[in-house]
Amino acid sequence: MIEDEELLAALRPEWAAECDALAAATDAASAQRVLARLRSMADAMGFxxxxxxxxxPFETLVAAAPALRGVLAPQTAQPSPARVLVVDDSRTIRRLLRGILDGAEGLELVGEAADGQEGLRLMAEHRPDxxxxxxxxxxxxxxxxLAEWALAGTGAVVVVSSAAPPGSPAALEALRRGAFCCVSKPSGALSPDLADxxxxEIVAACRRAMTR
Structure with missing residues (x-):
């Protein structure tokens, strides 16, 4: 593959146009002419x-157009997933949150803590987002x-607690201390519809926190 990005940028429009012409070819002879031009370009540039x-067969010649076009397609870097730390004393809730994060694109669980003190230690260790x-x-x-996090913490905080439904005094206090938002847990730690x-709501809150 060519490593010179300026050369790639100059070559891409012509290469893409020839790939489009190959896809639009109406017979084997025209498809072979386009392929000959593409081969010449590839040989000249050494890729x-x-x-x-x-x-x-003609159908195979034309069907090669998308793969050929992809050879010089600009490479889009995939953003790194947001690194998430869960701090909750309930083993059941931690397991359920783990399942939610596992199924959410762009979110990666990096640690679990059973109390705030352990959470601070893991926060310093993992530097979560x-x-x-x-x-x-x-x-x-x-x-x-939150009091310790406000002094030297990393990442945004989303409170997930049955003790702080949105608008409650506890939720307002958590926001005052720097939490991004508060999301209520479902009633009952064993509620089977948490994931659904x-x-x-939890994933949506995470995404909002990461784009603030």
Whole structure:
């Protein structure tokens, strides 16, 4: 493959036009003429391309156009997924959140903590982009975590707690302490519809937090 990006940029329009001409060819003779021009370009520039066999049927010649076009298509870098830390004392909720994150494109779980103190340690270790935080936990609760996070924390915080439904005093206090938003857990830790009902809301909150 050519490594000179300026040369690639100059070559792409002509290469793409020839690939379009190949796709639009109406007979084997015209398709072979286009392929000959494409082969000459590839040979001159020194890169390989998935050319069909010269004696291939007409349908095969024309069908090669998309793959040939992709040879010089600009490469789009895939953004790195947002790294997420979960801080929640409930093993069940952590498991359910893990499942939600596993099924969400662009979000990657990097750690789980069972209380705020452990959450601070993992935050310093992993430097997450996003933290899903419960409020009611032993050792150090969510409000205590937010107080420490505000001083030297990383990432945005989305509170996921049944103790802080949106608009409640606890939710307003969490927002005052720097949380991006609060999302309620479904009623009952064993609610079977978490992934369907609350999962959509949690993922949406994560995406909003990462694009703020």
């Amino acid at each position: 390989a391309a998935p050319f069909p066999e010269p004696d291939a 996003l933290i899903l935080l419960d409020l009611e936990m032993p050792v150090m609760d969510g409000m205590g975590f 009902r609350a999962g959509v």
